[in-house]
Amino acid sequence: MGKWTRRGFISAGVIAGGGLIVGVAIRPGNRASELSKHVTDDDETLLHTWVKLDSNNVVTAIVPHSEMGQGVGTALAQMLADELDADWSLVKFEEAPAISEFANYPMAKGMLLAGADLPDFVVPTVDGVLILSAQALDLQITGGSASVRATGHYGMRVAGAAVKEMLRIAAAQAWHVPVDQVVARDSQLIHEETGRSEPYSAFAAAAAKMTPPASPALKRPDEFKIMGRDVQRHDLPSKVDGTAIFALDVRMPNMLYATVRRAPTFSGGVENIDDTVTRSIEGVVDVVQLPPAEVNALVGGFSSAESVAVVAEGYWQAKKGMDALNIQWRATENDAVSSDTIFAQFERDISAGVDRQSDASEGDLNASMTNAAKVIDADYRVPFLAHTCMEPLNATAVVEDGYCEIWIGCQSPLGFRQAVADSLGFEVENVTLNNCFMGGGFGRKSRADYAIQAAQLAAKVGRPVQLIWSREEDVRQDFYRPAVQSRFRGALDEVGNLTAWENTYAGKMEPAEAPLIPYTVAAKEIGYVASPTHVPLGAWRSVDHSQHGFFTESFIDEVAVAAGQDSYEYRAARLKHLPRQLAVLRKAATEAQWDIPLAPGRGRGIALQECFGSIVAEVVEVTVNDDNLSVDRVVAVIDAGYAVSPDGMKAQIESGIIYGLSAALYGEITIQDGAVVQSNFHDYPSVRMSKAPAIETHIINSGEAMGGAGEPGTPPIAPALANAIFNATGKRIRQLPIKNSVLNV
Amino acid sequence: MTLITVNGTEQKLQVDPATPLLWVLREQLELTGTKFGCGIAQCGACTVHINGVAMRSCVTPVSAVAGQNISTIEGLAPSPDELHPLQQAWIDEQVPQCGYCQSGQLMSAAALLAKNPSPSDGDIDDAMSGNICRCGMYSRIRKAIKLAAGVQQFDPALVDVGQGLTNG
Numbered sequence: 001m002g003k004w005t006r007r008g009f010i011s012a013g014v015i016a017g018g019g020l021i022v023g024v025a026i027r028p029g030n031r032a033s034e035l036s037k038h039v040t041d042d043d044e045t046l047l048h049t050w051v052k053l054d055s056n057n058v059v060t061a062i063v064p065h066s067e068m069g070q071g072v073g074t075a076l077a078q079m080l081a082d083e084l085d086a087d088w089s090l091v092k093f094e095e096a097p098a099i100s101e102f103a104n105y106p107m108a109k110g111m112l113l114a115g116a117d118l119p120d121f122v123v124p125t126v127d128g129v130l131i132l133s134a135q136a137l138d139l140q141i142t143g144g145s146a147s148v149r150a151t152g153h154y155g156m157r158v159a160g161a162a163v164k165e166m167l168r169i170a171a172a173q174a175w176h177v178p179v180d181q182v183v184a185r186d187s188q189l190i191h192e193e194t195g196r197s198e199p200y201s202a203f204a205a206a207a208a209k210m211t212p213p214a215s216p217a218l219k220r221p222d223e224f225k226i227m228g229r230d231v232q233r234h235d236l237p238s239k240v241d242g243t244a245i246f247a248l249d250v251r252m253p254n255m256l257y258a259t260v261r262r263a264p265t266f267s268g269g270v271e272n273i274d275d276t277v278t279r280s281i282e283g284v285v286d287v288v289q290l291p292p293a294e295v296n297a298l299v300g301g302f303s304s305a306e307s308v309a310v311v312a313e314g315y316w317q318a319k320k321g322m323d324a325l326n327i328q329w330r331a332t333e334n335d336a337v338s339s340d341t342i343f344a345q346f347e348r349d350i351s352a353g354v355d356r357q358s359d360a361s362e363g364d365l366n367a368s369m370t371n372a373a374k375v376i377d378a379d380y381r382v383p384f385l386a387h388t389c390m391e392p393l394n395a396t397a398v399v400e401d402g403y404c405e406i407w408i409g410c411q412s413p414l415g416f417r418q419a420v421a422d423s424l425g426f427e428v429e430n431v432t433l434n435n436c437f438m439g440g441g442f443g444r445k446s447r448a449d450y451a452i453q454a455a456q457l458a459a460k461v462g463r464p465v466q467l468i469w470s471r472e473e474d475v476r477q478d479f480y481r482p483a484v485q486s487r488f489r490g491a492l493d494e495v496g497n498l499t500a501w502e503n504t505y506a507g508k509m510e511p512a513e514a515p516l517i518p519y520t521v522a523a524k525e526i527g528y529v530a531s532p533t534h535v536p537l538g539a540w541r542s543v544d545h546s547q548h549g550f551f552t553e554s555f556i557d558e559v560a561v562a563a564g565q566d567s568y569e570y571r572a573a574r575l576k577h578l579p580r581q582l583a584v585l586r587k588a589a590t591e592a593q594w595d596i597p598l599a600p601g602r603g604r605g606i607a608l609q610e611c612f613g614s615i616v617a618e619v620v621e622v623t624v625n626d627d628n629l630s631v632d633r634v635v636a637v638i639d640a641g642y643a644v645s646p647d648g649m650k651a652q653i654e655s656g657i658i659y660g661l662s663a664a665l666y667g668e669i670t671i672q673d674g675a676v677v678q679s680n681f682h683d684y685p686s687v688r689m690s691k692a693p694a695i696e697t698h699i700i701n702s703g704e705a706m707g708g709a710g711e712p713g714t715p716p717i718a719p720a721l722a723n724a725i726f727n728a729t730g731k732r733i734r735q736l737p738i739k740n741s742v743l744n745v
Numbered sequence: 746m747t748l749i750t751v752n753g754t755e756q757k758l759q760v761d762p763a764t765p766l767l768w769v770l771r772e773q774l775e776l777t778g779t780k781f782g783c784g785i786a787q788c789g790a791c792t793v794h795i796n797g798v799a800m801r802s803c804v805t806p807v808s809a810v811a812g813q814n815i816s817t818i819e820g821l822a823p824s825p826d827e828l829h830p831l832q833q834a835w836i837d838e839q840v841p842q843c844g845y846c847q848s849g850q851l852m853s854a855a856a857l858l859a860k861n862p863s864p865s866d867g868d869i870d871d872a873m874s875g876n877i878c879r880c881g882m883y884s885r886i887r888k889a890i891k892l893a894a895g896v897q898q899f900d901p902a903l904v905d906v907g908q909g910l911t912n913g
């Protein structure tokens with residue numbers, strides 16, 4: 001990032017009580033050519049950051065990202081408060097309402113012009129749809145680990161610095177002293193010579209009349225006071241006493257409850273439905289068929305089939321009613337598809353290599369293969385995965401007189417608002433979306449299917465409706481992390497140097513660079529064949545990095561073993577051109593005491609992956625006793641450029657590791673007769689307390705461009721674990737989940 | 746009509762006696778701190794205390810708890826301006842991520858400490874493994890339980906046991 005010249009546009013105004021409100025708008029400066037096609041109006045501006053200063057000297061940051069657990073509001077408020085030199089105890093934040101003035105434009109811009117990370121919910125392919133979406137829909141998306149690095153950097157910090165400059169000028173004018181003698185500190189303005197000191201709020205009204213500075217000076221890292229410090233998250237008190245309001249907790253007078261079901265084969269509609277028994281159940285109000293829907297206006301090509309809803313006085317009655325329905329689903333052309341046929345298809349398509357697209361091509365692959373002293377081959381596989389956010393999908397809607405209000409937890413409030421408006425045939429101005437705390441998101445809550453269903457139900461029954469998906473529906477109607485097969489061939493010379501790396505996999509989403517390797521190699525050819533299936537796909541924490549991290553970091557381990565070398569040293573020797581990667585890998589090995597041998601039956605594995613601008617290495621220690629696997633310890637190192645909220649970053653890494661560990665050990669969505677077999681936590685398990693390893697996270701502040709924290713912890717855990725198992729047992733895990741291997745997990 | 750006592754208040758309910766307690770709490774009594782996560786006693790999000798014992802309210806028909814003492818996350822703190830030591834420890838260790846599982850985690854932990862004021866790691870594993878945290882905050886939960894175990898003074902679960910016995 002940082003390639004574009006910011007032409008910030010900062011505006012100021014007065015709020016009730018004489019306080020100050022400042023908005024930062026950004027418009028394209030250096031017009032990258034792709035961008036200029038779509039951003040046609042030179043005066044186009046999108047406010048994305050607002051800050052309020054009230055008469056009690058309290059600063060409120062208005063944050064254009066959704067809180068799904070990552071503490072984003074706190075980190076963004078820290079960035080604003082630091083530049084403002086505010087007293088942290090006088091800083092609050094609130095989530096921006098879902099209106100386009102708060103569009104998360106810098107996220108689009110940051111990703112577009114950095115050219116690298118394009119999360120799925122923004123764009124299915126790297127072909128410019130992003131640009132169209134950004135313009136057409138106004139982004140207000142939480143994803144791509146982008147909150148801190150884009151919004152924080154370009155929005156919050158600039159806003160804080162601008163407000164501070166205005167206040168200093170206002171104080172200097174009031175006190176008749178030169179502005180460079182006015183110091184801002186802890187929400188006070190101070191003139192040392194005369195000993196004068198007054199709170200920021202005393203100058204709010206005067207500042208509100210000024211033209212804000214166009215490009216206020218930002219602090220150097222050594223001047224940070226609040227950034228880089230552990231602060232308590234503001235949202236936690238409400239999360240320990242039950243008062244935090246998730247969408248599921250919304251209560252309205254006269255509200256009904258509903259639950260839904262779609263065809264197990266995804267695309268099959270309703271052939272026939274017998275609802276006699278259901279309608280006789282006390283409390284059941286209606287049985288409603290909902291039409292197919294375009295589920296996400298942000299990405300083309302995804303639609304979800306029609307569904308059947310039961311509306312009742314309570315969820316329990318709705319659920320009983322649903323279970324009593326006799327629905328015959330239409331047959332589809334996918335009714336014979338299974339995981340076996342899907343992997344057979346991947347196998348066939350990879351072998352045929354038809355229309356293979358290349359991600360990276362370097363050197364003379366054939367020569368390296370022909371001259372190799374040793375060639376090794378391996379095929380890896382990962383299954384489809386569901387997200388299983390702790391809070392099942394739900395939304396509450398009211399539709400009245402051409403107006404819709406909806407309460408939901410989602411990762412893209414503006415996109416959802418648009419989708420709801422489209423589904424009802426309303427102008428977007430006639431839809432109000434209230435984004436609540438999210439009980440997990442992980443990528444699932446960027447698809448608007450559940451919002452559309454709730455809105456349509458409310459329109460149909462004419463009363464407020466809370467739609468709650470059962471966990472079974474949540475598992476069976478997800479947009480899944482893709483199942484992927486990946487084939488490798490590696491060549492080594494007489495002394496074990498890696499001379500060729502060939503990789504073909506079936507199925508690609510993004511980001512484009514996920515399958516690339518950082519290691520020096522004379523020749524490489526990495527690419528994919530499209531091998532589509534009928535299973536709906538979506539972004540899953542870290543997107544393609546989660547599967548490719550497992551593939552490439554396992555296969556490089558196989559190469560090191562084939563070379564007869566230590567797998568950490570082998571990696572390090574091939575990272576000399578990438579000092580950040582090397583430093584992260586080294587620190588992980590050092591902190592994990594890589595060179596101290598373990599007892600028999602124990603093993604260590606290492607893995608490294610760059611993901612959304614952050615570099616993470618993890619070392620896993622396992623014990624394998626009579627084929628019983630225990631994951632004892634994980635040491636993680638992250639270089640995300642700079643950690644604004646170090647403890648928050650550690651929490652995110654811990655979270656990413658456990659999420660990835662659940663997938664590595666147990667996570668598997670299997671398809672049979674075209675439908676998902678699993679249904680709830682008993683057959684789609686998660687890591688629990690007794691299986692959770694001790695986790696140690698170390699942060700490197702390299703000072704490079706900021707990367708994300710929400711996703712990068714996930715990719716290295718599966719390969720580090722598989723490599724540790726190999727180290728302990730000599731058994732190579734090439735297919736996930738590990739529960740399907742000989743090991744007991 | 747079913748009579749239950751929730752957080753010390755007696756409630757008269759007109760509901761299908763087969764309705765799980767979870768939905769009665771959330772819908773009839775509007776105590777929404779207790780969460781729905783799976784509906785089949787697999788995740789622990791719906792954990793409440795019934796006579797001091799941690800139970801999954803999603804599979805407990807309201808008829809089965811008639812006349813019993815129920816406490817929920819809303820009743821965990823000893824008073825409106827005082828936190829339960831576990832709640833304080835949860836904040837000190839910055840435990841919650843999304844926070845959705847945490848009512849259930851806290852209720853399981855409170856029942857554990859009421860019985861066993863200084864639990865071992867194994868005791869913590871046993872008591873807490875019915876509670877899933879998809880945000881994976883297990884190490885923080887473990888630390889917070891140990892922190893609170895050092896300062897445990899008040900426990901509503903114990904009070905519930907007492908009342909439960911008196912009520913027969």
Ligand code: FES
Pocket residue numbers: 780781782783784785786787788789790791792801802803804
């Ligand atoms: S909702 Fe009761 S255990 Fe999951």
Ligand code: FES
Pocket residue numbers: 069390439440840841842843844845846847877878879880881882
């Ligand atoms: S904090 Fe999110 S599920 Fe536990």
